[in-house]
Amino acid sequence: MAQTITEKIFSQHLDREVYAGEIIRCDIDMVIGNDITTPISISAFNLSGATELANPDGFSIVLDHFIPAKDIASANQAKISRVFAKQHKLKNFFDEKDMGIEHALLPEKGLIVPGDVIIGADSHTCTHGALGAFSTGMGSTDLAFAMITGGNWFKVPESIKVNLSGKPKKHTTGKDIILEIIRLIGVDGALYKTLEFTGSTIAHLTMDDRFSMCNMAIEAGAKSGIVAYDDVTKEFLADKNLAREPRIHSSDADASYCLTLDIDVANLEPVIAYPFLPSNGHPVSKAVADKIKIDQAFIGSCTNGRLSDLKTAAEILKGKVVHEDVRLIVTPGTQKILKEAYKLGYMDIIIDAGGVVSNPTCGACLGGYMGILGDDEVAVSTTNRNFVGRMGSRSSKVYLANSAVAATSAIAGYISDPR
Numbered sequence: 001m002a003q004t005i006t007e008k009i010f011s012q013h014l015d016r017e018v019y020a021g022e023i024i025r026c027d028i029d030m031v032i033g034n035d036i037t038t039p040i041s042i043s044a045f046n047l048s049g050a051t052e053l054a055n056p057d058g059f060s061i062v063l064d065h066f067i068p069a070k071d072i073a074s075a076n077q078a079k080i081s082r083v084f085a086k087q088h089k090l091k092n093f094f095d096e097k098d099m100g101i102e103h104a105l106l107p108e109k110g111l112i113v114p115g116d117v118i119i120g121a122d123s124h125t126c127t128h129g130a131l132g133a134f135s136t137g138m139g140s141t142d143l144a145f146a147m148i149t150g151g152n153w154f155k156v157p158e159s160i161k162v163n164l165s166g167k168p169k170k171h172t173t174g175k176d177i178i179l180e181i182i183r184l185i186g187v188d189g190a191l192y193k194t195l196e197f198t199g200s201t202i203a204h205l206t207m208d209d210r211f212s213m214c215n216m217a218i219e220a221g222a223k224s225g226i227v228a229y230d231d232v233t234k235e236f237l238a239d240k241n242l243a244r245e246p247r248i249h250s251s252d253a254d255a256s257y258c259l260t261l262d263i264d265v266a267n268l269e270p271v272i273a274y275p276f277l278p279s280n281g282h283p284v285s286k287a288v289a290d291k292i293k294i295d296q297a298f299i300g301s302c303t304n305g306r307l308s309d310l311k312t313a314a315e316i317l318k319g320k321v322v323h324e325d326v327r328l329i330v331t332p333g334t335q336k337i338l339k340e341a342y343k344l345g346y347m348d349i350i351i352d353a354g355g356v357v358s359n360p361t362c363g364a365c366l367g368g369y370m371g372i373l374g375d376d377e378v379a380v381s382t383t384n385r386n387f388v389g390r391m392g393s394r395s396s397k398v399y400l401a402n403s404a405v406a407a408t409s410a411i412a413g414y415i416s417d418p419r
Contacts, residue, residue: 002252004159005228006194009134009249013117020158020256027151028058029133029244030111032120034102034362035063037140039080041121044144053088054150057243060092060111061085062102065362067095070369100334100360103127103215103302108334110240114229115247119146124302124384126217129226130210131233132249134194136224157223158258159194159251160185164201166266171312171404171418174209175304175382177201178216179271179400180263183281190222193258196251197227201265207236208308215303216384219278272380272415273400276388284405287415292399296379297322297410298391299403300331300358301365304382307337309403313355314346316407316418322354323413329371331358355410367391373398380409 003011003019010018013026033041038061053059061081066074078095085093094105103124106112114132118125121143128135138152146152162181181195195217197210205213210227217225227233228250237246269283299305299313310332322328330350332338338360341347347357358364364371365383373379373392379399381391386398401409404418 002254002256004194004251004255004257005132005196005226005249006134006159006224007156009115009117010154010156012115012247018156020156022156023153024156025151025153026117028119028146029113029116030118031059031143031146032102032106032118032122032125033061033143034065034122035067035074035078035081036065037121037143039077040140041143041147042080042084044141045147048144048148050148053147056088057091059090059147060094060106061090062094062100062105064099064101064360065366066368067099067361068359070363098335101302101305101362104305104333104337107131108336110242113242113244113246114233115249116244119143119152123218124215126222126224127211127215127302129214129217129224130207132227132229134224134226137218155192157192157194159196160190161257161260162195162197163260163262164197164199164265165262166201166264167204168201168265168268171402172265172268172270173402174205174212175402176268176271177263177265178213179273179278179281180268181261182216182220182279183271184261185220187219187277187279188221190217190220192223195220195222195225197225202227202230205232206308207232208306211306212303216278219384270402270405270418272405273386275386275397275399278384278386278400284417287399288417292415293378293413294326294380294409294415295377296327296329296371296373297406298329298364298371298379298381298383299406300329300333301362301383302333303384304403305331305333305337305360307340309382310337310341310346312403313407314349316404317353317355317411318349320353320411322410325413326410328355328410329358329364330355331364331370332360334360364391380406380415382406
């Protein structure tokens with residue numbers, strides 16, 4: 001019987017055919033925790049009486065939300081993970097000395113491999129599906145169960161086939177494609193489903209585009225997002241010392257989908273998600289007509305903090321100056337990205353234009369630190385959520401956009417069209 005890529009990944013792990021709707025117990029290749037979620041998992045692990053991790057090489061802790069610590073509470077949170085990592089001689093522990101946002105850092109390190117089953121106590125763990133893996137977010141106690149047993153329970157999700165056609169125009173990116181999908185189906189349109197991205201457009205999308213699309217699958221309610229392995233994936237992985245041998249899967253031509261969504265990308269404008277939902281999407285031309293004045297532009301996060309985002313920003317900002325009423329904050333996804341951006345001159349351009357560069361962190365995205373919005377302030381942001389109070393004051397407003405829109409808007413003082 002024909003299978004989707006998701007069904008094939010689970011089938012290989014169980015050594016038998018499985019299909020959507022089945023409840024299964026499956027071994028996990030990589031378990032991911034961070035400085036906010038892992039202390040709860042560690043507490044549950046200790047309360048269980050467990051003394052050893054079931055799969056220590058398949059467990060990563062990345063301190064990325066409040067590192068360097070912003071206050072005593074966040075310092076103590078991080079300390080819990082540091083003590084546990086040292087106690088268990090954890091190989092995949094990433095702190096200030098080798099820091100990065102978890103969903104950018106782990107693929108960079110070769111710890112995410114095609115065909116993997118991955119869980120993380122962070123909703124945007126679905127990012128890693130861009131590498132042809134099944135990857136999903138779970139709760140901290142679910143993480144503890146995997147730490148203790150090496151596996152977890154899953155209901156194999158049905159899949160929505162997203163058939164993308166056409167070549168995107170300049171400054172239309174993976175971020176715009178996923179915002180358009182969420183606009184069409186809503187924030188619960190893919191509830192407990194896999195968004196499987198297919199079609200002729202995929203060949204035109206970089207890994208960074210694909211990471212952005214899979215990253216925001218959760219904003220449509222999806223359990224995961226996934227893109228099948230191809231030459232772009234192969235090139236991305238070529239220089240990495242992979243943790244495991246890749247297991248390559250693709251969906252059968254006659255696989256069963258609960259929905260097929262056809263989108264012509266060729267004429268898609270950059271998409272702006274207005275407050276207060278990622279589904280409240282509008283073409284950038286409408287945002288320009290609406291004359292939306294901004295106080296802050298933010299470029300970064302696990303959605304858009306990659307080298308291509310910094311390159312785009314630098315190309316737009318070169319020889320320009322950030323508007324006097326705007327704060328431009330740029331947060332690279334990892335230290336490696338930061339170093340490469342300096343080497344290529346991107347950071348000099350951004351700083352000379354009036355932008356400020358932070359260390360890799362999730363801080364601003366979740367309204368933690370490094371870019372909090374005050375009362376009634378407005379931001380255009382490359383992050384993934386724009387709920388009430390997401391980046392600061394409950395009276396502030398966040399407009400989600402791609403990096404080109406954010407950089408162009410930082411110069412103009414209003415949400416602007418980069419094309």
